[in-house]
Amino acid sequence: MKILIVEDEKHLNDLLYDYLLDKYNHSEIDQVFDGFEAIRVIDEKTYDLVLLDVMLPNIDGFDICKHLRKNSSTPVIMLSALNDEENQIKGYDLGIDEFIPKPYSPKLVIKKVEAVLARYGIDNDKLLEYGLIKYNIEEHKILVEDEEVSLNKKEWDLFIIFINNKNRVFTRETLLDKVWGYDFTGYDRTVDTHIKRLRQKLNGASGYIKTIFKEGYKFEK
Known part of the structure; x- marks a missing residue:
């Protein structure tokens, strides 16, 4: 399942992302923060649900x-401080849910997300695809070129x-911090070692994990 969050206030966007990921950790959740970027990703990808703020930079909701x-x-679930009757009716006239x-x-x-997904009968268990990779996060299942891969x-x-934050550079x-935790006392090379093993297991998709000089890693086709 693919969900798009369109919200310019970063703390709200991140809060929604965390709650959705906790509830639907088998889903691909994208975050955008302005209207232009929202139009771009909507034109490029097909989503199962869009959470849409109204007051956005450049193009409104x-x-x-x-x-x-x-x-x-x-x-579409619309989120807005413009909560008067006129704006709510305008949203419903445009086809929001x-x-x-x-x-x-x-x-x-x-809860609203659950209700809307149930109303549409959207299936959470299908394999998502990204290039040569197919995966189901809930089942901890990944296939590369239709061959199942075992990851620790x-x-x-x-x-x-990486798959939930494509094109983003991570130090x-x-x-x-994210994988081993803040209390981990190991070294940066621990990450390099695991990245190397992950690349090997991704076989034909190993090049999706890119090393960014003096910065870290990012994931893109």
């Missing part, structure tokens, strides 16, 4: 929804960080 509805019936006023409880958002826990954790220190 209403125009994004209008653009989306030209070619797609993807479920739910309108959640700000401030909101993340737990309420998750640290390799799997690294893969999940070795950040990866150490």
